[in-house]
Amino acid sequence: MMEILKSGLFSSFQDVGRFGLKQYGVSNSGCQDRYSFTFANLLLKNDINEACIEIVGGNFKCKFFEKVSIAVTGPSEQCLINNEKRLETYSSVNVDVGDVLEIKPSKMGRIHYLSVSGGFDLNKILRSYSYHSPSSISDEYKLKGNQKISFKRPKITTPMIFNQDFYKKYIESKGVIKIIYNQNINKHLKNQIESREYMVNINSNRQAIKLESDPLKEFFKQNEISNGVTLGTVQIPPDGQPIILMQDSQTVGGYKTIGVVPKYQIPSIAQMQPNIPIKFQGVSLSEATRINRNINDEINRSKFFKYQFTDLYVNNKKISVKITENNSIIAIADDDVFEVYKEIN
Amino acid sequence: MTMDYEVIHHGESTIEISLGKSIDMKINLVVHSLFSFLTDNLDNRSDYIIDFYPTYHSIFIDFNELKTDFYHIKQKIVDLMKEFEIVGFVDNSKKEIIEIPVNYGGKDGFDLERLSSIVGLSEKEVIQIHTKPLYKVFLIGFMPGFPYLGGLDKRISCLRLETPRPKIPEGSVGIAGDQTGIYPFATPGGWRIIGRTEMKLFEIGKIPPTKIPTGSFVKFIEV
Numbered sequence: 001m002m003e004i005l006k007s008g009l010f011s012s013f014q015d016v017g018r019f020g021l022k023q024y025g026v027s028n029s030g031c032q033d034r035y036s037f038t039f040a041n042l043l044l045k046n047d048i049n050e051a052c053i054e055i056v057g058g059n060f061k062c063k064f065f066e067k068v069s070i071a072v073t074g075p076s077e078q079c080l081i082n083n084e085k086r087l088e089t090y091s092s093v094n095v096d097v098g099d100v101l102e103i104k105p106s107k108m109g110r111i112h113y114l115s116v117s118g119g120f121d122l123n124k125i126l127r128s129y130s131y132h133s134p135s136s137i138s139d140e141y142k143l144k145g146n147q148k149i150s151f152k153r154p155k156i157t158t159p160m161i162f163n164q165d166f167y168k169k170y171i172e173s174k175g176v177i178k179i180i181y182n183q184n185i186n187k188h189l190k191n192q193i194e195s196r197e198y199m200v201n202i203n204s205n206r207q208a209i210k211l212e213s214d215p216l217k218e219f220f221k222q223n224e225i226s227n228g229v230t231l232g233t234v235q236i237p238p239d240g241q242p243i244i245l246m247q248d249s250q251t252v253g254g255y256k257t258i259g260v261v262p263k264y265q266i267p268s269i270a271q272m273q274p275n276i277p278i279k280f281q282g283v284s285l286s287e288a289t290r291i292n293r294n295i296n297d298e299i300n301r302s303k304f305f306k307y308q309f310t311d312l313y314v315n316n317k318k319i320s321v322k323i324t325e326n327n328s329i330i331a332i333a334d335d336d337v338f339e340v341y342k343e344i345n
Numbered sequence: 346m347t348m349d350y351e352v353i354h355h356g357e358s359t360i361e362i363s364l365g366k367s368i369d370m371k372i373n374l375v376v377h378s379l380f381s382f383l384t385d386n387l388d389n390r391s392d393y394i395i396d397f398y399p400t401y402h403s404i405f406i407d408f409n410e411l412k413t414d415f416y417h418i419k420q421k422i423v424d425l426m427k428e429f430e431i432v433g434f435v436d437n438s439k440k441e442i443i444e445i446p447v448n449y450g451g452k453d454g455f456d457l458e459r460l461s462s463i464v465g466l467s468e469k470e471v472i473q474i475h476t477k478p479l480y481k482v483f484l485i486g487f488m489p490g491f492p493y494l495g496g497l498d499k500r501i502s503c504l505r506l507e508t509p510r511p512k513i514p515e516g517s518v519g520i521a522g523d524q525t526g527i528y529p530f531a532t533p534g535g536w537r538i539i540g541r542t543e544m545k546l547f548e549i550g551k552i553p554p555t556k557i558p559t560g561s562f563v564k565f566i567e568v
């Protein structure tokens with residue numbers, strides 16, 4: 001069992017989503033950064049759809065009441081266990097009775113995933129463990145301070161670490177949002193869209209990421225009939241400011257759409273910080289499919305390394321050293337004068 | 346019967362089969378007929394379909410782009426549409442009529458008075474007109490189990506509120522433009538509320554979770 005001490009800005013249980021129920025108006029929901037979510041379960045050899053805690057904006061603190069292996073994924077940052085820098089993202093660790101885990105806000109992204117070995121003990125709601133923020137169908141999946149959460153089958157596994165370059169390579173924002181344009185969008189309009197610089201609006205949430213720029217006036221007048229939308233649909237409401245629909249969006253929408261952001265870009269969009277300029281860039285259907293599949297193959301092929309902790313004393317300062325099975329060293333100083341040095345492969 | 350339709354991609358993993366561009370009872374009937382044909386012949390036979398649902402004039406398919414692609418499914422749809430044209434359109438809209446008991450006006454229907462004066466009728470007349478038709482469930486969306494009902498008498502049609510209310514109580518029955526609908530959960534909303542039902546419309550423990558499926562009919566009863 002564990003207790004939430006600080007639930008942060010917005011923390012909820014999520015799995016890959018709730019599917020096959022759009023005909024009843026039920027959104028897919030599910031994790032916003034599918035890649036980091038998947039690694040949180042892979043690191044612990046969990047079922048790949050096991051529920052994780054999705055932590056938006058950090059400021060999360062919890063206390064463990066039994067021994068269990070945990071993993072944290074998301075923007076590269078060190079998490080504190082009992083106020084010591086002990087857990088890097090994309091790695092797992094064993095916690096003891098009374099241990100306190102703290103996840104701080106990151107400058108490199110917004111969302112972390114916390115998994116426990118064997119999974120959290122929850123009951124599925126409409127086939128899924130995912131919290132749907134706009135309705136009250138799954139309120140028990142939203143986390144609150146002092147909440148106690150039981151584990152399903154708590155296990156101790158060998159601590160593992162994964163090459164963190166994955167986050168940098170595929171998830172960290174490069175200032176570009178790829179878009180597969182609708183068939184009816186002409187060259188002039190594409191130029192209009194791609195020449196603008198956008199910023200993420202802070203009112204973005206699990207339903208939609210809102211962007212701001214010089215308004216696209218081509219869309220000021222519209223009277224659309226509600227029609228189907230999907231994860232990544234880019235809508236332009238009459239105010240000319242784009243909205244990218246995310247996991248908790250409605251199943252139908254009544255604004256004009258220009259295209260859809262490909263699946264492989266969704267984690268990156270979910271992790272985008274406000275106030276960083278970004279641009280749209282077109283991508284073809286076949287190119288997007290190819291990239292989706294390549295990244296998926298890379299995840300399936302990914303290697304995790306066992307590691308061990310050792311404490312060393314250098315000039316009377318304690319340094320925790322992680323040594324992986326291929327003899328790479330990841331040193332983490334308990335003092336800020338030491339830089340974190342890491343080498344795997 | 347030859348059918349006019351378009352197969353459109355929305356990104357790399359969603360397909361729309363569009364049968365028109367308007368809210369039209371006839372098109373919506375064909376949508377539901379095609380939806381059940383494709384449920385049997387495509388959805389239930391493929392492991393790559395993630396979600397599959399009808400809208401006013403289209404059918405949407407979300408698929409797993411790791412297993413198949415747009416061109417493959419498009420070809421499948423073109424082949425199945427030929428079969429559907431031969432089998433022909435069957436009006437298989439669910440014949441069931443769901444009766445919804447409604448408390449009109451007062452505390453439950455807090456916009457009835459205002460709506461009546463806008464459309465120039467008495468509250469009693471509005472209720473009579475609203476309870477008369479058999480409404481068709483055109484679409485479920487906006488929120489889990491929210492039915493968009495078509496067939497509203499134009500005499501009581503009224504634009505939605507300019508500023509949505511922060512909270513509409515669960516079970517509220519509202520009017521927006523030419524449509525009427527029921528809020529299965531408390532939520533912010535801009536429809537004009539004329540009454541409220543005690544009937545539970547959405548149950549999370551069941552599949553299907555909604556009492557009012559797309560394609561069925563609704564009759565409002567004044568209590």
